[in-house]
Amino acid sequence: MKEVKIKKSILKMLFAFLILFISGLLLTFIEIIAWEENGWDMRLLGVFLALTMYFFPCSI
Incomplete structure (x- = not known):
């Protein structure tokens, strides 16, 4: 059951x-x-919004 939750969270990310x-x-x-x-x-x-959209996912 825990493995399914991990897979779902990876897909969401x-x-x-x-x-x-x-x-x-x-x-x-x-x-x-x-x-x-x-x-x-x-x-x-x-430019600030575009850079934020590029680099914000990398910090997660």
Whole structure:
């Protein structure tokens, strides 16, 4: 019974990692497309959010 719980939690962690990584990629592409139209504060926010989505799963 404990082994099943471990496998489920590993799958949940992998799924969360993939979701955050893919959303980080998406946000990066949106940031690149809209780079010229945004002010410096929106650029900084977009880069910070993309980096957070990339590196947050690595700290889990």
